[in-house]
Amino acid sequence: MNPFRPPSLSLRFIPVWRRNFLVWRKLAIPSILGNLADPMIYMLGFGYGLGSLLPEVGGLPYITFIAAGAVCFSTMNAATFEALYSAFARMQVQKTWDAILNAPLALDDVLLAELVWAAAKAALSGAAILAVAAALGLVASPLALWVLPLVFLAGLTFAALGLVVTALAPSYDFFMYYFTLFITPMALLSGVFFPVEQLPAALRAVSAVLPLSHAVQVARPLFSGEVPQAAALHIVVLAGYAVAAFWLALGLARRRLLK
Amino acid sequence: METLSVAGLRKSYGDTAVLQGLTFELRPGECYGLLGPNGAGKTTTLRCALGLTAPDAGTIRLAGLPVPERAREARLRVGIVPQMDNLDPDFTVAENLLVYGRYFGLDDAAVRARIPQLLEFAGLAGRAEVKINTLSGGMKRRLTLARALVNDPDLLFLDEPTTGLDPQARHLIWERLKQLLQQGKTVLLTTHFMDEAERLCHRLAIMDRGRFIAEGSPREVIAAHIEPEVVEVYGEPGGAPAGPPQGGAANDLEQAQPANDRHPLSREGGRGDGRPVSAAEWARAEAAQYATRVEITGETAFCYLTESRPLLRHLADRHGLRYLHRPANLEDVFLKLTGRDLRD
Ligand SMILES: Nc1ncnc2c1ncn2[C@@H]1O[C@H](COP(=O)(O)OP(=O)(O)OP(=O)(O)O)[C@@H](O)[C@H]1O
Numbered sequence: 001m002n003p004f005r006p007p008s009l010s011l012r013f014i015p016v017w018r019r020n021f022l023v024w025r026k027l028a029i030p031s032i033l034g035n036l037a038d039p040m041i042y043m044l045g046f047g048y049g050l051g052s053l054l055p056e057v058g059g060l061p062y063i064t065f066i067a068a069g070a071v072c073f074s075t076m077n078a079a080t081f082e083a084l085y086s087a088f089a090r091m092q093v094q095k096t097w098d099a100i101l102n103a104p105l106a107l108d109d110v111l112l113a114e115l116v117w118a119a120a121k122a123a124l125s126g127a128a129i130l131a132v133a134a135a136l137g138l139v140a141s142p143l144a145l146w147v148l149p150l151v152f153l154a155g156l157t158f159a160a161l162g163l164v165v166t167a168l169a170p171s172y173d174f175f176m177y178y179f180t181l182f183i184t185p186m187a188l189l190s191g192v193f194f195p196v197e198q199l200p201a202a203l204r205a206v207s208a209v210l211p212l213s214h215a216v217q218v219a220r221p222l223f224s225g226e227v228p229q230a231a232a233l234h235i236v237v238l239a240g241y242a243v244a245a246f247w248l249a250l251g252l253a254r255r256r257l258l259k
Numbered sequence: 260m261e262t263l264s265v266a267g268l269r270k271s272y273g274d275t276a277v278l279q280g281l282t283f284e285l286r287p288g289e290c291y292g293l294l295g296p297n298g299a300g301k302t303t304t305l306r307c308a309l310g311l312t313a314p315d316a317g318t319i320r321l322a323g324l325p326v327p328e329r330a331r332e333a334r335l336r337v338g339i340v341p342q343m344d345n346l347d348p349d350f351t352v353a354e355n356l357l358v359y360g361r362y363f364g365l366d367d368a369a370v371r372a373r374i375p376q377l378l379e380f381a382g383l384a385g386r387a388e389v390k391i392n393t394l395s396g397g398m399k400r401r402l403t404l405a406r407a408l409v410n411d412p413d414l415l416f417l418d419e420p421t422t423g424l425d426p427q428a429r430h431l432i433w434e435r436l437k438q439l440l441q442q443g444k445t446v447l448l449t450t451h452f453m454d455e456a457e458r459l460c461h462r463l464a465i466m467d468r469g470r471f472i473a474e475g476s477p478r479e480v481i482a483a484h485i486e487p488e489v490v491e492v493y494g495e496p497g498g499a500p501a502g503p504p505q506g507g508a509a510n511d512l513e514q515a516q517p518a519n520d521r522h523p524l525s526r527e528g529g530r531g532d533g534r535p536v537s538a539a540e541w542a543r544a545e546a547a548q549y550a551t552r553v554e555i556t557g558e559t560a561f562c563y564l565t566e567s568r569p570l571l572r573h574l575a576d577r578h579g580l581r582y583l584h585r586p587a588n589l590e591d592v593f594l595k596l597t598g599r600d601l602r603d
């Protein structure tokens with residue numbers, strides 16, 4: 001059977017998702033704090049620290065500008081960590097996936113569960129930053145609530161990309177490449193910390209295809225109480241990345257585990 | 260009830276042919292053993308049968324369904340104890356069972372109701388709330404067996420269920436497997452312990468390099484492949500001084516043999532006269548006249564024979580040789596068919 005045959009999706013993923021949820025529930029508080037500390041420091045540190053030295057950035061006070069970026073950045077990080085380190089532990093170290101595959105579940109169910117789980121965790125992380133930003137008065141209107149489905153979608157995208165890396169990884173060390181070659185540059189090129197317009201044309205072209213940049217372009221207007229332009233395009237790009245990456249990750253995982 | 264049938268199963272990894280045309284079938288209610296040295300292909304056979312890897316050729320039916328096409332559904336009726344424990348380390352004993360039951364679509368209430376019974380069966384009563392990493396290896400293995408029963412399967416696949424366990428734990432697992440067989444379950448078992456296979460398996464196959472080299476009931480396999488009796492002959496260690504067979508000599512004998520091979524007929528040969536005697540030299544020069552077949556490994560000669568009296572009489576007069584006389588067992592067949600060399 002061709003390992004890259006289409007995924008077969010079903011609700012059978014739910015018990016696997018609940019397994020991850022049950023583990024998380026035991027460690028929820030430290031896990032949430034761990035997920036939030038980093039983006040919060042970026043947002044508050046840069047926002048107020050750097051922001052006090054800057055005039056408006058992209059037509060907004062810097063703290064408002066960076067809050068929208070931090071939500072997306074935090075979502076990306078949470079999804080990526082879960083899909084890399086945690087999923088790898090379950091796949092390779094604890095052999096949790098092997099145990100599940102001995103039950104009447106398929107690898108498709110396991111990967112879908114990992115995808116939705118990482119996205120859910122990521123969305124929670126994005127939502128928490130949104131809540132803090134709202135509490136600080138950085139959100140203009142209830143329109144910002146549309147950020148919630150956005151961060152879930154972005155979570156799916158970054159989780160799917162992360163699962164591709166996990167399915168290829170020989171060990172944890174491999175993940176450093178993904179961070180230094182992909183995640184960190186993407187964070188700098190996607191308009192999280194400064195407007196993309198500041199970049200030279202070549203880098204702007206790169207930025208235009210990065211998923212994080214599409215997420216930011218939807219989130220930032222929503223924070224300012226505006227309907228994002230070309231929202232449909234951004235959504236389609238994020239969803240396209242998610243579908244393609246999930247398919248690839250599943251094919252690679254089948255090739256690796258079911259050989 | 261349909262169990263497992265496999266025909267013409269082939270599988271290669273790269274250039275290595277790991278399974279080279281296996282055909283076998285489990286009869287309902289039997290315990291079928293797969294024996295073979297490390298790397299023989301036992302685990303690969305199980306993985307193919309469960310649809311966890313696609314064979315290069317051959318047909319497999321599990322619980323009435325074609326595998327790998329409908330393996331996922333077939334596994335609804337199967338319980339699996341994998342070679343390596345893969346319990347969930349983040350969970351308690353009870354949570355492991357509960358979560359595993361959900362994978363079978365069982366609702367929490369149904370599984371919760373079964374947990375005390377499953378733990379009782381596994382000798383883990385009262386440990387429901389214990390964390391996995393505080394369990395001993397034997398307890399983990401038993402919990403893995405309990406987990407394999409969570410769906411009340413008709414068929415059980417056990418890949419080396421007792422490897423690494425102490426005798427107490429091993430006996431408990433044997434007892435439980437016998438109980439499960441009595442309940443009418445069908446068991447496919449792999450093991451490296453010949454006594455385990457002799458005890459539990461109605462039928463077994465000895466496999467090597469991906470091929471079956473013997474199949475049948477333990478008695479049939481022994482009768483078909485080896486002489487009924489064995490005399491193991493050892494030299495007096497380091498030319499031990501003469502003396503009655505007590506203390507040191509007796510201990511040496513125990514060390515040389517696994518405990519279950521001890522036999523009332525084991526005896527010191529002639530009293531040593533202080534001269535070191537090599538069993539290997541003796542065997543090369545003289546054993547052939549008494550035994551059908553002689554195998555020499557290091558300082559032990561294994562004499563396989565149908566009529567042992569002449570050899571025993573000869574040994575009784577030999578000074579400096581000790582021996583152990585016993586019926587041939589599955590281990591003798593296994594070593595004869597698969598050789599005495601290490602595999603990895
Ligand atoms: N995924 C794999 N990729 C490559 N080779 C493999 C793979 N799985 C098994 N093999 C090889 O196939 C052969 C049979 O392995 P298998 O695990 O089935 O043996 P086994 O009889 O279960 O051995 P053991 O008693 O050590 O468990 C071995 O040579 C092993 O190295």
Ligand SMILES: [Mg+2]
Pocket residue numbers: 301302303342418
């Ligand atoms: Mg094995």
